[in-house]
Amino acid sequence: MTEVLRQHAEQLYAEELAELARRDERPRPPNWKLSPWAVVTYLLGGRLDNGFEISPKYIGERRLMEIAVATLATDRALLLYGVPGTAKSWVSEHLAAAIAGDSTLLIQGTAGTSEEAMRYGWNYARLLAEGPSPAALVESPLMRGMREGRLVRLEELTRVPADVQDTLITVLSEKTLPVPELNIEVQAAKGFNLIATANNRDKGVNELSSALKRRFNTVVLPLPDSLESEVEIVQQRVASLTRTLELPAEPPALEQIRRVVTVFRELRSGATADGKTRLKSPTGTLSTAEAISVVGHGLALSAHFGDGSLTAADLAAGLLGAVIKDPVQDKVVWQEYLETVVKERDGWNDVYRACREIS
Structure with missing residues (x-):
């Protein structure tokens, strides 16, 4: 089998995550793989009591990572904001790997991101043959994350059209995703949350509404200070x-x-x-x-x-x-x-x- 060019964070640092989980005796929020303390240790690196070395994934102010991790333990979503190249995507991937053990629930925001990519879509062959049914439903990463209680990553939020952005308001405030075609709703399981990234070069492209901004706690990742x-x-x-x-x-x-x-x-x-x-x-x-x-x-x-x-x-x-x-x-x-x-x-x-x- 040909080796992949780039492994996901949870694969590349599997040994570190496993060792942290074994040594981690602190309280963990529901459905988290590690405690908030262990997540920050994974991000910033350090030496465990048994001498095991955790490599640093982020070099910067500890308090920023503590705020980011604490946010994800609440009912507010996290927005990582800053100039391009300040490790926003890198940090979001490692947060998801450490907290949920899976960084692959990813939505890439672009000018062409549709509401279906954000909420759910349909298998049109089955839809035409059978009509609306759960079997014809195509779950988005957001819907899967809600159903399974995992973290979802949304890259370049401000690149997403404003009307599509606003589909997140109900999800983030009510923690539910209605499917009116089937007269059902998907309610978020404990452990679900959203990590979004945005850069200041896109400020004003598709500015977030005030209603959506209130659903996020924003952490600004600066350029290295020295x-x-x-x-x-x-x-x-x-x-x-x-x-x-x-x-x-x-x-x-x-x-x-x-x-x-x-x-x-x-x-x-x-x-x-x-x-x-x-x-x-x-x-x-x-x-x-x-x-x-x-x-x-x-x-x-x-x-x-x-x-x-x-x-x-x-x-x-x-x-x-x-x-x-x-x-x-x-x-x-x-x-x-x-x-x-x-x-x-x-x-x-x-x-x-x-x-x-x-x-």
Whole structure:
């Protein structure tokens, strides 16, 4: 059997989840696999009493994860909000894996998401042959989650049309999903809740109604607050990516990761790290997720077309592609940064030459 490219969180971290469950003696909400304390430990990592190491899945403020987990133990849904690339989807997947043991009840929000995808649909062959019946009903992930008492994930909520968004109001307030065609309703079992994600770049696309906002507790996931925190995140995720893709490359030197993160943070903030030089910011978000992609791309280049050791030349193409989204405006921003900052920075001559060459 061919191995899958990406395992679900509950599969990839099955050993950690099982060990936490064995050692977890704290109270658990109905139908939860772990206690809230154990869920936060799974997310942030730590050492158990028996010496077993739990790897961190989220590097950031503990209180944010405590608020998110506590929300899911109440009757309010959770909305993870922030700029693109701040690990909203990553956190929602791991929350579902730790709490319900299943992260696969997922609805992907798009401009084309229909009410049927949110509530339920029909097997039209059976519907025409037999008429409306439970056998002809096609359950959505939301309906399954309600029936089985599990967490449901809804990605990019603000991309969903407003009239479809509002189908959630009854579900979140009454904890019931009517099926008028069959004159029945599905009532949510204990353990059911919803984790939605949204990013601020989509603000105003399909703004949530005030009625729907009241059904959510919003937790804003910020960008990493320090260079070292962001470097640690990139290093950890790149190591995992390298193992998954089986790249025959050496682990990237910390200095190379720090360079990429420094470029991203300076252009994102509009100033150099020392605050002495003001910079123009590009149109893209330059998120931590994009920094991970740049380093991962560089590792693939070094593994297959170099000596396996990540160099500035391997990073240059990825940096250029991440920064220049608008070929006119962003190119000016990048050239100015290259000439005024990178060129003058001690120890960055190889970065400057590689970027100039590929530009």
